Amino acid sequence: MMGLPMTWLLPLTFLLPLAGSLALALSFGRLSERVSAWIGVASVGLAALVTLPIAWRFLAAPEASGVTLWTWIAVGDFRPTIGLLLDGLSLTMLGIITGVGFLIHLFAAWYMRGDEGITRFYAYMNLFVASMVLLVLGDNLLLLFLGWEGVGLCSYLLIGHYYHVAANGWAAYKAFLVTRLGDTFMAIGLFLLFHELGTLNIAEVLERAPEVWARGEITVELAALLLLGGALGKSAQLPLHTWLADAMAGPTPVSALIHAATMVTAGVYLIARMHGVFLLAPDVLFLTGIIGALTLLMAGFAALAQTDIKRVLAYSTMSQIGYMFLALGAGAFEAAIFHLMTHAFFKALLFLSAGAVIVSCHHEQDMRRLGGLWRRLPLAYAGFVVGGAALAALPLVTAGFYSKDEILWQALAADRGGLLLAGLLGALLTSLYILRLIVATFHGAPGSDNARHPEAGRGLAHGLPLIVLALLSTFLGGWWRPPLDDVLPASPGAGQHAGHTVLEIVASATALAGLALGAWLFLYRREWLAQQVSQGWGARLWWLWHHAWGFDALYDRLLARPFRGGVRRLRDDFLDALCNLAARAAWWLHLGLARTQSGKLRLYATTMVVGATLVLLMLSLGP
Template sequence: MSTFYDCLLTGTFVFPLLGSLVLALSYGRLSERASATVGVASIGLAALCTLWVGFAFVDQGKAAQTLTLWHWISVGDFQPTVGLMLDGLSMTMLGVITGVGFFIHLFAAWYMRGEEGITRFFCHMNLFVFSMILLVLGDNLLLLYFGWEGVGLCSYLLIGYYYRTPANGWAAFKAFVITRTGDVFLAIGMFLLFTQLGSLNIQTLLARAPEWWSDGGLMPQLTALMLLGGAVGKSAQLPLQTWLADAMAGPTPVSALIHAATMVTAGVYLIARMNGIFLMAPDVLLLVGIVGAVTLVIAGFAALAQTDIKRVLAYSTMSQIGYMFLALGIGAFDAAIFHLMIHAFFKALLFLSAGSVIVCTHHEQDMRKLGGLWKKLPLTYAGFVVGGAALAALPLVTAGFYSKDAILVSALVSGHDVLMLAGLLGALLTSVYTMRLILGTFHGAPKSDHAREAEAGKGLVHGLPLIVLIVMSTAIGAQIHPPLDEVLPPSVHGEGFGVDLVEGVAMIVAVGGVLFALWLFTRQRGLVRRAVADPRGARLWQFWHNAWGFDALYDWLFVRPYRELVRVNRGDWINTICNVAPWLARLSHDGLRRTQTGRLRHYAFSMVLGSTLLLLFLLVG
């Protein structure tokens, strides 16, 4: 690329960083409008740079480009650089992050009006985008890890934005700790790659791995397993999935950014980027698919039993990321990234529409207290209908149909029938809980004063993001094909009766699930109430409502034993020895503090005494 395009590529992450620094260094002196303008404009400029770079990338034949900004560290043979790598995969991710991220920031300017600390909010949002861009553009794993940790830090800051409520602080802490667990595995994987292959440069690693390792050997299997550990933490997949639903404590635009454009997609990107390592570890690659299949099913059942509209969407994200992991596990890397892109469109639309409902109903988000909103909030209702249709993958007219269909067909063609059946079951559950969400929120009689007094949102910053994302969530969005041919190994595509059958079954499942939900939640409400009132049904509903009890299980397996261990070792001899140093420091401090009497006579006497002792020491010496 020319120098001009190098500057544009650099601008994709420099503008969000500058926006974050301007907001941080303003020390809260900027007005609400000025803070929102800086926050939105910085991402808008990054999106424009991305658009220009994308055109140049296509004009140059989609050839991979690298740009070294400077050398970061130089210790012997370890000389990682701050280098950017632009290829089809990073170009796709860059478009999702800056494009969808811009509309989320624009909507946030409406959503956050009147909120305390709006400068802090946009500062952290800009830093979030900056970190994610570094993650996907870095040409080495060290720079990727820098962005990886930055994303984790920003998620903590934004999930706990309403920090005055203790539960929100605990939700942020939970997300931070659980994702850090996955980060440890990723760090170990990086150590293994460096010690075994002598580099952290991604292209070098992918080139050396087939030459230095044998397929199915211990090292590629172990390394891939560690990388998978990092991926499941960031992408909220089994067994590190429990943080995602609680992350709804943050403002709704934060939820949209985490679920659609940034954090949870990082694990999918990592596996796709390191596909050469995973292809050499077939058992771990299959484990990726199994993890995705199990996660998408359990998350689908959990979404059925939620009453908070944001938690329904959170479990749907967990389920959709499960589809991406399923695709990765069967080697359909391009299908996984295609679904990642489409999911960003409709999930951002759903979360922003949910944010519109919350603000317009005076911050009510319990479906049991909503209803009757479809006439009062027409644009928001349209966003939910179109986004929900894409989530349920209604055939032909929605973007979600094309991306999800590609995954299911790839599973059949590759011979993973069980994973394909899990995907079909997940599709059925998705249709049912999506219709339940729409019906419970927008139809029926208003169930509270908040719903009865709802007023539609107004203004360009409210309407434009919803309209654009509505368009992108239809079949129009599916016409955008990520340029992945030169980066990822192509999926196995097949033809014939079996493929046609799967496509037909997928259509029937999606439409049938919607019709079943309409019948169940409109005509048979009494049946649902009786089932939940039954003791067995109530226990099952509670089990799914608590997401299969994983939080309780982890509390019993890890939290309580750790607390007991701390209690038992509170007075151990190692702790006593460690306390000697602070005890001496406090003793010295107390002694010196007593000399500060404020009396000049005492200070003069101390000076004379000190001078006398110093002279005696010199004479004796």
């Protein structure tokens, strides 16, 4: 494989998962569970294997290259291609998608045992990976948009995997609808870019943008704002964030794939890839950072009041993606991608460990009904401890420390004090909610029979992904830096060191203070805390955070109800009735004529005699 040319290797990274998806889909459910799992896991595993020689060659000679497969559309000057671009950014994303995606697929072979829809499950999972690979490798924005819509479709199909439960179908519908709203903004942005720049090729867009637009010009600000709208929907940031928590209705490997390796990272990738446009739109870039800061705080408080272990992790993802948007808003594109990479490691670890708990405890997800599991499920417990430490950015020993510290430092170097304070407060909240999750799930007395008698996971498919991801979530994953020097612009803090050590100490102290406060509250003052949140302002605050600040209710009152009311009123309006008048007249005429077709011979004979008599009378009375 090392001897194959790049023109063969690069297309295989998305063709292999696509072939696996097609093979599973065209089997029409006739394959056994074992064969379906083999095809689903092997196709993504081969894509990850192909990525290794691609990475080896690029790191040996880090120079961007491309592969054009064919011309997709040819209409005048509009000639987008099916072309693939390999540079440091796309290679980093490719490694995350295929590598972490393979580990999730492998774990799913254990998690989905006995599921009657496993062929359908793996067909959609493979298509998910193929779409995301196409998204990050596409050398033009139209091909990127094809992959963008592909991951949206697959998320809908996978969130609603257990479609026989109505709530799961509605969760899938909600994800599809909210993300389509963001996609509409992005599509309009692509039209604007093509109208102004005459191309959708990414390299040409980045080259022509500073030639056509001045910094801060209204047109480039609008183009960046429209692209940001698409990114907010895909990455579940305010105000298009409400779909992500409900997306937990899908199987846990789906949640891991969406949160760690594919869909929610697409928005961060889009802004980083289109950095040249956003740097020309400083107001929109600053807005990106503000939205990220607000989302990370909103989601952090919401995570504190969840009782479902997967919903805690869902709001945690919103918060961590908020850190990435904060970094993008500060102009620290490399720091955002670095945190995207480390987040993929420890968030996949946390979700897969949660999946091990859920399956072992007979699909119990409520933390209040768990507890006391650390001895019975040691591997899942270790996964939560290592992943939780990385999420909380435990100093020096975790991958999360190195990437989150970089974001905070870049915010300080860019003189964004408000973003820095939001990041520090977010770090405190992160330590609190992840420690609460670990304590409630693994310590204390078991809350139900499911927790008293769990089934421990066994087998390579269960253990290997957790062990590999746990290693990557430590300093081993934090020491590897993505090769982004020649792709993204230099960060604000590049070459500066004054104050960096002090900030590291402050950030570390904040994370440790959060863990200490969490230990005091959730281990030693648990009864007092339960009393505080059961009455008065504590209960109101708990309700507000548990319902994620009431955004669903707000959107229902401001948008859904007025829309439904307007539809009901327009259903019977005057113009609609006038347009239907001809149709109603034809319908009543049809009913009248239909009654004459009774099938009774005597009635027909009588009608003919009466008709003939009337005709004779008319003729006799004539001139």
